[in-house]
Amino acid sequence: MSAAWKASKPTAILVLADGTVIEGQGCGATGAIEGEVCFNTALTGYEEILTDPSYAGQIVTFTFPHIGNVGANNEDIEDLDPQKPQRAVGAILRTGITDPSNYRSSEHFDVWLKDRGIIGLSGIDTRALTAMIREKGMPNAVIAHDPDGRFDLDALKKQAADWSGIVGADMAKDATTTESREWSEGPWVWSDGFGGADEGDMHIVAVDFGIKRNILRLLAGLGAKVTVVPASMSADDIMALRPDGVFLSNGPGDPAATGNYSVPMIRALIDSGLPIFGICLGHQMLALALGAKTVKMHQGHHGANHPVKDHTTGKVEIVSMNHGFAVDSDSLPDAVEATHVSLFDGTNCGLALKDRPIFSVQHHPEASPGPQDSYYLFQRFADRIREHKARIPA
Incomplete structure (x- = not known):
């Protein structure tokens, strides 16, 4: 870091709940907002990360130093409704944002952050912050940006200390979407953009807890009619749509809190015998509906380089992760088998019912952290649906 950079007046700060203040330079939106500070180890995909609704209420520290340098565009976003504020509230960067250098860029990353109301802080030692999170866990904090560098530290410290955090929060x-909608956009094809949905022989209802666009694209790419429904929809209303399978999406917050209304719905869907596939928060709430427990993690899993083993195939996949809660493996009932495990810390990353076409994973198979190692899970879901339909009398 240059002496001039060090000497410049701080225009953004991070105030931790314990009173620690970290100073740097601001970018993106101005103002102050509270959140839980996590770190993400991905080298690419910052647009997808910051628009993933699963990051709602979180301030993302990027461990890779060059964030924003390839600019931004409107093809790489993941939230269904860019006008809703349910996404990461802050971004922490090692170095300042340079001018974009990529043929797909349509705007400067700083402008992109402003448009989405995301506060940025750059010019800090992200390695030290990451090490602190690894040692002490993910802290509550306030991130603030004022181009004039005027901050009421006492008020910001109180705001950080008073924030209730993510535990117990139904985010x-x-x-979630406010009303049901049909989804017809298919997967992205190099140089051609997003395609349309294939002609479908199945109907999948996707319960939206904060779903990512690429999940819906891959479901549509299976040859399925896809209907997105609100998280609060009842099992009876879902069944009235006559689905061939039900998908439980990712999303933010504490699964136990969201489970207060979603678990009864999921239990009824389990009893219906329909094939069910869950991802991330959907995985956790399926586990709750089956009688298991979830626990808050110390530092969570956030990155695109996580090794996960699939016990059903014996293969190790490199996957994308984003979760601060996990399914307690020891709490899984006898009727449920653990199908995937994190090779970083041994936490549960997948489950399946032994006698029904129902399964889920903790990681994000729709993401592409390199090879598309986990895309097969979507085909596995389609196979379960077609097998189930074949057993139903005409």
């Missing part, structure tokens, strides 16, 4: 209620 999916604000991330």
Whole structure:
């Protein structure tokens, strides 16, 4: 870091709940907002990360130093409704944002952050902050940006200390769609953009707890009619749509809090015998509906380089992760088998019912952290649906 950079007046700060203040330079939106500070180890995909509704209420520290340098565009966003504020509230960067250098860029990353109301802080030692999170856990904090560098530290410290945090928070209620909608966009094809949905022989209802666009694209790419429904929809209303399978999406917040209204719905869907596939928060709430427990993690899993083993195939996949809660493996009932495990810390990353076409994973198979190692899970879901339909009398 240059002496001039060090000497410049701080225009953004991070105030931790314990009173620690970290100073740097601001970018993106101005103002102050509270959140839980996590770190993400991905080298690419910052647009997808910051628009993933699963990051609602979080301030993302990027461990890779060059964030924003390839600019931004409107093809790489993941939230269904860019006007809703259910996404990461802050971004922490090692270095300042340079001018974009990529043929797909349509705007400067700083402008992109402003448009989405995301506060940025750059010019700090992200390695030290990451090490602190690894040692002490993810802290509550306030991130603030004022171009004039005027901050009421006492008020910001109180705001950070008073914030209730993510534990016990049902954040999916604000991330979900407000009404049912049909989804018809298919997967992205190099140089051609997003395609249309294939002609479908199945109907999948996707319960939206904060769903990502690429999940819906891959479901549509299976040859399925896809209907997105609100998180609060009842099992009876879902069944009235005559689905061939039900998908439980990712989303933000504490699964136990969202489970207060979603678990009864999921239990009824389990009893219906329909194939069910869950991802991330959907995985956690399926586990709750089956009688298991979830626990808050110390530092969570956030990155695109996580090794996960699939016990059903024996293969190790490199996957994308984003979760601060996990399914307690020891709490899984006898009727449920653990199908995937994190090779970083041994936490549960997948489950399946032994006698029904129902399964889920903790990681994000729709993401592409390199090879598309986990895309097969979507085909596995389609196979379960077609097998189930074949057993139903005409």
